[in-house]
Amino acid sequence: MSKKVSALDMPDVPMGQLPEHLNRQRTRVTCNADAPIHTDAVHYSGAYSLMGVDNSMGLEKFSKNFKVEIVRLSEDEIEFDMIGIDASLANAFRRILIAEIPTMAIEKVLMVNNTSLIADEVLSHRLGLIPLDADPRLFEYLSENDVPNERNTIVYKLEVSCKKDSPRNTVKTSQLKWLPNGSELEMATLDKSAKVKSYTSFSCSQDSLPEISKKPLGVKHDDIIIAKLGPGQAIELEAHAVKGIGKVHAKWSPVASAWYRMLPEVVLLTEVKGQDAEKLVNKCPVNVFDIEDLGHGDKKAVVANPRACTLCRECIRGVNEELVELGRVKHHFIFTIESTGALSPEELFIEAVKILEEKCDRLLSELS
Amino acid sequence: MNAPDRYERFVVPEGTKKVSYERDTKIVNAAAFTIEREEHTVGNILRMQLHRDPNVLFAGYKLPHPLQYKIIVRIQTTSQSSPTQAYTQAIDDLDKELDYLKKSFEDEKNREDEKLRQGY
Numbered sequence: 001m002s003k004k005v006s007a008l009d010m011p012d013v014p015m016g017q018l019p020e021h022l023n024r025q026r027t028r029v030t031c032n033a034d035a036p037i038h039t040d041a042v043h044y045s046g047a048y049s050l051m052g053v054d055n056s057m058g059l060e061k062f063s064k065n066f067k068v069e070i071v072r073l074s075e076d077e078i079e080f081d082m083i084g085i086d087a088s089l090a091n092a093f094r095r096i097l098i099a100e101i102p103t104m105a106i107e108k109v110l111m112v113n114n115t116s117l118i119a120d121e122v123l124s125h126r127l128g129l130i131p132l133d134a135d136p137r138l139f140e141y142l143s144e145n146d147v148p149n150e151r152n153t154i155v156y157k158l159e160v161s162c163k164k165d166s167p168r169n170t171v172k173t174s175q176l177k178w179l180p181n182g183s184e185l186e187m188a189t190l191d192k193s194a195k196v197k198s199y200t201s202f203s204c205s206q207d208s209l210p211e212i213s214k215k216p217l218g219v220k221h222d223d224i225i226i227a228k229l230g231p232g233q234a235i236e237l238e239a240h241a242v243k244g245i246g247k248v249h250a251k252w253s254p255v256a257s258a259w260y261r262m263l264p265e266v267v268l269l270t271e272v273k274g275q276d277a278e279k280l281v282n283k284c285p286v287n288v289f290d291i292e293d294l295g296h297g298d299k300k301a302v303v304a305n306p307r308a309c310t311l312c313r314e315c316i317r318g319v320n321e322e323l324v325e326l327g328r329v330k331h332h333f334i335f336t337i338e339s340t341g342a343l344s345p346e347e348l349f350i351e352a353v354k355i356l357e358e359k360c361d362r363l364l365s366e367l368s
Numbered sequence: 369m370n371a372p373d374r375y376e377r378f379v380v381p382e383g384t385k386k387v388s389y390e391r392d393t394k395i396v397n398a399a400a401f402t403i404e405r406e407e408h409t410v411g412n413i414l415r416m417q418l419h420r421d422p423n424v425l426f427a428g429y430k431l432p433h434p435l436q437y438k439i440i441v442r443i444q445t446t447s448q449s450s451p452t453q454a455y456t457q458a459i460d461d462l463d464k465e466l467d468y469l470k471k472s473f474e475d476e477k478n479r480e481d482e483k484l485r486q487g488y
Binding site for chain 1: 377401455456460461465466468476
């Protein structure tokens with residue numbers, strides 16, 4: 001009778017490490033033709049304790065495994081990889097980037113004259129959505145009881161008209177003028193002898209503030225069409241921009257969008273040669289596969305660019321035998337942040353981390 | 369017409385506490401933390417970090433209703449720890465991880481800036 005050996009003591013099972021198939025379950029989402037499997041992350045530190053494998057994640061282990069790699073960086077967009085974080089953290093960053101980073105946007109519009117075809121409220125709505133080139137960190141929030149001053153409001157003026165007998169003209173954001181001295185309109189008062197008050201009380205010109213004088217506050221893009229005027233029509237208004245967050249209104253969202261995806265992993269299960277290789281390469285719309293010449297006219301398919309895989313599943317559709325296995329690497333996230341212009345995309349991400357830290361600190365400090 | 373003001377999603381009104389704690393009367397070492405004006409952003413992260421603690425037997429969060437802006441985090445621990453201790457430990461660990469993450473990102477950003485400046 002043969003001696004009974006524990007499965008874990010077999011020579012080909014690595015000790016202290018998970019067997020291959022369990023490691024695959026732990027670190028990869030397998031995307032089958034109908035649905036993905038193994039999508040949950042294994043957080044419990046004792047999950048594999050019976051095998052002698054420690055699944056805990058402390059700060060030291062996190063620091064060792066965590067990596068950031070910036071793939072592409074431009075003035076408006078950043079694409080970077082974060083390796084070693086959990087899906088909940090990635091989602092938290094995405095939610096904060098979209099909804100909780102403050103920006104400046106036009107909130108109050110004082111209409112003096114609007115004879116254009118665009119209604120007052122529609123025009124005001126459009127003005128609110130214009131991305132402004134103002135760093136929100138230099139401004140404070142304006143609450144209901146506060147007086148609008150140079151520290152919490154930016155004032156813009158739009159004064160355009162279309163002369164009679166001239167063709168229609170287009171009102172673009174380049175015609176929105178910044179007023180560094182505050183509002184020029186006067187509040188109507190019944191008391192004729194009192195001093196005239198304007199809608200904002202700027203104690204000094206915003207031009208003179210050191211941080212703002214370096215770069216004048218304007219709009220980010222000069223060519224956004226606000227309205228169109230026919231002959232004889234005119235628009236005269238004053239717009240006040242204040243600080244807010246995306247949760248209150250989407251105009252205050254600092255990103256065009258911010259999203260993440262998991263790193264795709266494409267594995268060829270068998271050798272695919274000749275005609276089949278050609279067919280496989282042609283099936284993929286994003287060129288994940290490529291042909292490798294083996295000499296003597298022989299060719300085989302290789303996975304050239306798995307990062308481009310969009311999970312369209314064309315390569316596994318309708319085939320009888322399994323050639324390809326599609327999957328996603330669980331703790332590797334490819335983030336893309338497109339900024340609307342007030343803050344650069346790297347700054348946006350750093351602000352998002354700061355806001356998350358503040359939230360966590362608040363949870364701790366306000367525990368009764 | 370009946371929609372609450374948008375700022376209600378994150379402004380804690382006067383008189384309500386941001387985090388309140390209620391011990392579970394029927395199970396030992398179990399408690400429910402009600403966090404006002406927070407949602408999945410923080411709830412999911414807290415739950416994930418609590419799951420990593422070997423002393424935590426049960427950790428979960430829920431939003432009772434999408435129009436009531438609060439989350440309830442329920443924690444049950446072994447007798448070696450307490451729910452408050454697990455909660456505090458989880459947030460501390462999160463703070464440290466976020467700090468490290470921020471530093472890593474800033475380092476990588478500086479490295480990219482250097483590369484661009486030198487025209488790689």
